[in-house]
Amino acid sequence: MTIAHAHQPTVRQGEWRRHRCAERATGVSAGLWNAREAAWRTQLAREEEEKALSEHVGWLDNFPLRELTSRNILRDGSKNVxxxxxxxxxxxxxxxxxAENVWLGYQAAFRRSTVLSRNxxxxxxxxxxxxxxxxKQDCEPYNRAALTALLPRLxxxxxxxxxxWTEELPRLCAQVGVALVFVPALTKTNISGATRWLNSDKVMVALSDRFKTDDQxxxxxxxxxxxxxxxGKRLTFMDDRDNLSPTKQHEDTSEDEANAFAANVLLPPQFIAGYRKLAATRYLPLAAIxxxxxxxxxxxGIVVGRLQHDRIYDWSQGNSLKRKVTLT
Structure with a gap:
């Protein structure tokens, strides 16, 4: 039974025999018949794919097509297959x-700082x-101690x-296993930054220019x-809020911890007394800042941002000291 079954012709064997018969009848080689058959099947598959995709062209309506074109993701803003x-x-x-099933898992992996209206x-x-x-970035293996030591230089x-700094930051971070990338903000994304481990030795830190100023x-x-x-390496984060709020409480304590960490790096404890004295100054002039x-x-500009969030300065005050940030 097994031996007889093993000698039964497969589909490919059947095609080959058919093409050999066609070769004898027409004088055209079996190899050419095989090539034509393969081309025909490929064309059928393309036509089936084209038909299936044509039913989903409306999916493009969900995307900012003009921006996708400017980022060279699409050739133009046309809604076609x-x-x-x-x-x-x-x-x-x-x-x-x-794609949407992948995103469901992707979104579940990211711990968002808050829920805002977004696309x-x-x-x-x-x-x-x-x-x-x-x-794409080449990085050394992640080194926690080296990253900690790098913070003052950053x-x-x-x-x-x-x-x-657009040249120096990625270069320095790559030396400690951090792939730092700058991605201009897309309309309605509300993202200021994201962190995701790509593997155990390489972590992505992505920053946008959503807020357009150096303090942010x-x-x-x-x-x-x-x-x-x-x-930890099992957690990933997407930060899509006004992240210059070191005193704001979040349901996820990791956000408060990250806020406190950033505030302390930018204004270390040895400068807090001087900052408080500055904040207590009446009619605080820009020169004092x-x-x-x-x-x-x-x-x-970073000091101005801190004063604004501590409500020492109004949001409209001191902005001339901030520098614009525009990523390309």
Whole structure:
């Protein structure tokens, strides 16, 4: 029984015999018949895929197509099968259903700091952009002690112009196992930063330019690094709130811990007495802020941000000392 079954022709064997018969009848080689058959089947598969995808073109309506075009994810903003296929390739999936199932797991993995109105599809796009960039980066294996020792040097970079720190921050972080990437904010994403372990030796820290000012940017950086240092390799975080609120309480204590960590890195304990004296100054002038910032070795805009969140300054005051941050 087994021997007889083993000698039964397979489908491929059956095709080969059929093509040999066609070869004898027409004089065209069996190899050419095989090639034509394969091409025909490939074409059928493409047509079936095209038909299946054409039923899902409306899925593109969920995305900010103009921004996807400007980021070179899509060729243009057209709603067609070509762009749908290109978007699926970007996410590394075959169908919209698979993409959304992946995102459900992705969103469950990320511990969000709060719940704000957002476009989940734009958020998924931003995270995918960040992860793709992070995976490209060559990093040394993660070294917690080395990252901790690096923090003062990273803090010093707050005094530099953007063209310097955009080069230095990723370079320095890569030396300790952190793939730091800058991804411009997408409309309605509300994300200031995200942290995700790509493997046990490499962690992604992604930052956006949602808030457009240096005080917010630097707080976001040290907030995300706090997650790396304090909260373990099994947890991932997506921070999508006004993260310059060191006194605000969150349901997830990890957010409060990250806020406190960032606040302490930017304004270490040895400068708190001077800060309190500054904050108690009546009719606080900008020159006094600049003098204190110089003493503390930090950008003046960061001090302004702290004063605003401590309600010493109104949100409209002191902003001339902040520097704009625009990522490209």
């Amino acid at each position: 070509r762009n749908l296929r290109q978007l699926l390739d970007f996410f590394g999936v075959a169908t919209p259903e698979v 989940e599809y734009a958020t998924a796009t931003w995270l995918r952009l960040a992860e793709r960039e992070a995976r 803090r010093e970079l707050t005094l530099e112009e953007q063209e310097i 940017f630097w707080f976001s950086l040290f907030h995300e690094l706090a997650h790396v240092l304090l909260h 600049e003098t204190f910032a110089h003493t503390a070795g930090i950008a003046s």
